Amino acid sequence: MSSSTSFFKRYAQVIFWAIAWATSFIGWYMSSLYPSPLWGFMIWGPFIGGALVTMLADGRQGTKTYFSRIVRWRVGIQWYAIALLLPVALRLAALGLNIISGATVTATPQFMSGEDLIFELIFIVFFISLGEEPGFRGFALPRLLIGRSALAASLILGVLHAIWHLPLFLFNGDSPISVPIIISGAVFFTWLFNHTNGSVLIAMLLHASVDISLLFFNPLFTGADAVRQTVWLVVVFVAAATLLVIVTGRELGRKPEARADNLSLDAMPAIE
Incomplete structure (x- = not known):
């Protein structure tokens, strides 16, 4: 093994x-100064970082x-089914609790137009989920699971x-x-990872479902009711x-043999 490896x-x-x-920080900061869709490609930092470090290490x-x-x-x-429906179920539960606590669903929810919605769906699946999850769940999680x-x-x-999301709060006004x-x-995510032999595809679907369901649930409330929904x-x-x-x-369903403190990345049964 070389010294660099x-x-x-x-x-x-x-x-x-x-x-x-x-x-993430550079992309969102520069986007706040010089708005351009091109800065959105910085979302792919986790994907690129994971691929690059994997190749070198x-x-x-x-790779x-x-x-x-x-x-x-x-x-x-x-x-x-779980990856696609779990976020919807959780949002439905929150919606029910919000209504029980006094919120009122707006009579005129402002949903996206069909064309904008299709674009947003494609953006979420092939840009956000693909840009993030290979790095977070495909690279970082297996290493964090060791020991x-x-x-x-x-x-x-x-x-x-x-x-990683901090720039959204600092430069984009997100809460x-x-x-x-x-x-x-x-x-x-880890629970699904452990039960799907380390499938990043399933993680991407879960991430996409979280973001896509947001598009349909967020417009249902306005003002204080919207805050309470969150x-x-x-x-x-x-x-x-x-x-x-x-x-x-x-262990979230992980097999006992994958828990050894001295287990190497290559030997992890959950991700072979």
Whole structure:
């Protein structure tokens, strides 16, 4: 093993997150100064960072594995259903709680036009989900799982992922109330990852469903009711993630043989 390869193996996570965070901060900051759709390509920082560091640290075989996870589709049909429907179910639960607590669905919700909606769907699936999940779930998660419980790995990744979103709060005016959703949501991603042999495709579908369902639920409320809907969504996400941990345990369905503290990345049964 060359000294450069050894260096990239040792500091793979540090280098990956430096690339992911740098592209996010630079992209959103420059977008706030010089608005242009081109800055949107910085969303692909996690994908590019994961691919680059994998190539430098793990060579051709590691790179092949990195990309193969993106198209790993041979998993049980139930996991496709869960990835697509879980976010919808959680949003429906939040909607119900919001209505029970006094909110009123607006009589004239402002949904996107058909053409804009199609564009947004394509953007979410092939730009946002594909730009983020190969890096976060295909690169970072397998490494965080080594020597840690699945719950610990999920929470660490959730916090690091939330930091990646920080420029949205600083430069784009987004509310940081979504941070608990990002962190608790990481538990669902890891649970699916553990049950689908490390399929990044399933993670992409879950991510896409979270974002796409937002387009249909957000216009249903306005003003204080809209704020309360988001608060209820945080409550539902955190409660559901907590329940999942109680039911499945700290390993979130991971096999015991994948938990050894000295397990190498290549030996992890969940991602071979």
